[in-house]
Amino acid sequence: MTVRHSIATSRVLPRLLTALVALVLAPPAFAHEQAGVGGGLLSGLLHPLTGMDHMIAMVAVGIWGAQLGVPAIWVLPITFPLVMAMGGVLGVLRIPLPMSEVVIALSALILGAAVAMRLRLPFVAAAVVVAVFAIFHGHAHGAELPGAANPLAYGVGFVVATGLLHLCGIAIGTLTRWPAGERLIQGLGVIIAALGGYFLAQTLGAVA
Amino acid sequence: MNFRFGRSFVAVAALVAQAPAAQAHIVASRLGDFYAGALHPLTDLQDIVLWLAMGVLAGSLGAARGRWLVLVFPLGLLAGLVLDRMFGVPSAGPAADAGIILALGLLLAAAARIPTALLCAMAFGLAVTRGAANAADFAPETDRLLFAAGLAGAGYAAITLTMALTLAFRRPDAGPSMEWRGIAIRAFGGWIAAIGLMMVGFAFAS
Numbered sequence: 001m002t003v004r005h006s007i008a009t010s011r012v013l014p015r016l017l018t019a020l021v022a023l024v025l026a027p028p029a030f031a032h033e034q035a036g037v038g039g040g041l042l043s044g045l046l047h048p049l050t051g052m053d054h055m056i057a058m059v060a061v062g063i064w065g066a067q068l069g070v071p072a073i074w075v076l077p078i079t080f081p082l083v084m085a086m087g088g089v090l091g092v093l094r095i096p097l098p099m100s101e102v103v104i105a106l107s108a109l110i111l112g113a114a115v116a117m118r119l120r121l122p123f124v125a126a127a128v129v130v131a132v133f134a135i136f137h138g139h140a141h142g143a144e145l146p147g148a149a150n151p152l153a154y155g156v157g158f159v160v161a162t163g164l165l166h167l168c169g170i171a172i173g174t175l176t177r178w179p180a181g182e183r184l185i186q187g188l189g190v191i192i193a194a195l196g197g198y199f200l201a202q203t204l205g206a207v208a
Numbered sequence: 209m210n211f212r213f214g215r216s217f218v219a220v221a222a223l224v225a226q227a228p229a230a231q232a233h234i235v236a237s238r239l240g241d242f243y244a245g246a247l248h249p250l251t252d253l254q255d256i257v258l259w260l261a262m263g264v265l266a267g268s269l270g271a272a273r274g275r276w277l278v279l280v281f282p283l284g285l286l287a288g289l290v291l292d293r294m295f296g297v298p299s300a301g302p303a304a305d306a307g308i309i310l311a312l313g314l315l316l317a318a319a320a321r322i323p324t325a326l327l328c329a330m331a332f333g334l335a336v337t338r339g340a341a342n343a344a345d346f347a348p349e350t351d352r353l354l355f356a357a358g359l360a361g362a363g364y365a366a367i368t369l370t371m372a373l374t375l376a377f378r379r380p381d382a383g384p385s386m387e388w389r390g391i392a393i394r395a396f397g398g399w400i401a402a403i404g405l406m407m408v409g410f411a412f413a414s
Binding site: 037078079080081084085089092093094142145146151152153155159 | 254257317388391394397401402403408409410412414
């Protein structure tokens with residue numbers, strides 16, 4: 001009886017453990033897509049964050065603004081979302097822009113290079129460069145808006161995420177106060193430019 | 209012993225049977241319509257963005273100009289509610305709402321010095337349109353007085369708190385070291401204007 005009992009236990013225990021491990025490791029099932037205000041807000045918030053080319057370009061804008069100092073450091077966060085929204089409107093209205101993916105990849109390359117080289121353009125010239133890129137980035141985000149679960153929530157999420165990426169860049173840019181921080185930022189600019197170069201090559205079909 | 213226990217048991221059972229249902233939440237009473245009025249605008253993102261923009265704009269202009277909105281804004285909501293019930297005010301439409309978001313955001317981003325009378329007129333106009341929009345969802349059994357009180361209370365609380373928080377954040381007398389706070393509020397205006405601009409585009413596209 002005892003022997004039979006121990007055999008049964010030795011068979012059941014591994015199966016029980018296997019079932020337990022399978023249960024613990026099971027990922028949650030997403031049977032329902034995000035809907036309503038929550039879904040729109042989430043997709044808007046994640047859209048600028050899930051595209052690496054968008055994300056690094058936005059952070060680079062903030063860093064470059066911090067490097068350029070006053071007035072770029074405060075004009076940028078006030079006007080950039082608005083200029084980007086103009087591009088967003090073009091995207092919503094389905095007005096095509098030429099070579100949008102190429103320009104978006106190019107923006108990361110050029111902005112990264114500007115940060116790496118501490119490029120000191122006159123304020124107006126820097127503003128024009130950033131504004132052109134902002135329109136192309138906004139166009140890509142705006143094209144997604146009509147299909148969002150809640151367009152207003154998507155707009156709120158996308159603008160907030162973009163603004164926070166700029167703030168992130170400006171916060172990183174404050175490291176320029178220290179010589180070591182300046183070198184670190186220039187290194188970051190090199191990485192951003194390299195990633196931009198990779199995305200550009202990918203867009204042009206040079207790499208897989 | 210058994211007799212005493214039996215008597216006690218019957219007494220307890222009688223008390224339990226007679227106990228009325230606990231009214232822990234007064235939503236179950238007629239006051240529920242008050243909460244319906246108070247919560248209705250907070251469930252609509254359009255209202256939240258517009259109220260927030262108006263409150264931050266008024267707060268950024270200082271206490272002397274903004275304090276009038278504590279009274280004007282709830283009264284405007286009530287006026288909108290009444291006008292919609294009496295005359296059926298037509299909806300402003302998504303393009304107009306988006307245009308108002310854009311205009312408020314631009315005024316905030318530009319740090320425009322708006323005169324008190326104009327600020328009050330803008331707040332009253334906005335409140336009338338939002339009051340009318342909230343009245344559209346009246347059910348036939350809704351207690352209108354309680355709903356209106358709830359809506360006006362929510363408007364009063366939202367606009368007062370937003371203005372107070374903006375004023376406390378801005379601290380205009382704190383000196384040059386705090387100038388970045390004013391810039392942060394203007395950047396927030398840029399965000400609101402961007403949202404409004406995109407929604408204007410969406411309204412024309414759809």
